[in-house]
Amino acid sequence: MPSDEASTTDEGPARRAPGRPRDARRDEAILNATLEILLDEDYQSLTIEAVAARAGVGRPTIYRRWPSKPALVVAALVESARLAIPDVDTGSLRGDLLAVQRHQIVLMNAPMTRRVTAGLIADLATDPELADRYISEYLVPRRDGVWKVLERGIARGELAPDADLAFVYDLLIGPLFMRAVVWGQRLSRAAAEATTDVVLARFATPRRPARKGRSEAR
Secondary structure (H helix, E strand, O other): OOOHHHHHHHOOHHHOOOOOOOOHHHHHHHHHHHHHHHHHOOOOOOOHHHHHHHHOOOHHHHHOOOOOHHHHHHHHHHHOHHHOOOOOOOOOHHHHHHHHHHHHHHHHHOHHHHHHHHHHHHHHHOOHHHHHHHHHHHHHHHHHHHHHHHHHHHHHOOEOOOOOHHHHHHHHHHHHHHHHHHOOOOOOOHHHHHHHHHHHHHHEOOOOOOOOOHHHHO
């Protein structure tokens, strides 16, 4: 039996008949099977054969869509609605950031996130094209979701208008990533408050003192 790598060449996109429409149901079945295996096992254990068996398709069907296991995993992560940043407007920057951070904690505490991210990073380091896709299709949209919250805070006058949003994002996500993915520690709910308050302590605009009423001014 040929290896996965050989199949990539023998049964890849070049063999696909021109003009043949792709079956979206098969795409969904393959991506769902990939996520299920990642949840049940881990990144290293996932194989194209296992995904094909669970999705009820042949290996050529998968390779016509994604040339390698890392590419398939990235696609599954991108398409997973569960990983999306919630678009919540609580009426305050702190409330919005807490909602974002609590969602991040739930995500990073999931065993799949720690296992997949740790395993995928090694493959991304040797495949610049795949790394670009992971960044542009997975990381950037998630960052943009957080930036939307920060920009709303600027519009409300709660966040300094000259705040470096990229740096603020790193301050919010960096500590969570280090503890959950690098150190393998489970994040507590308090991490949402801690990271949010550190950002606000540095970048929030000073609160204006309440105006005195007429009775107090006399």
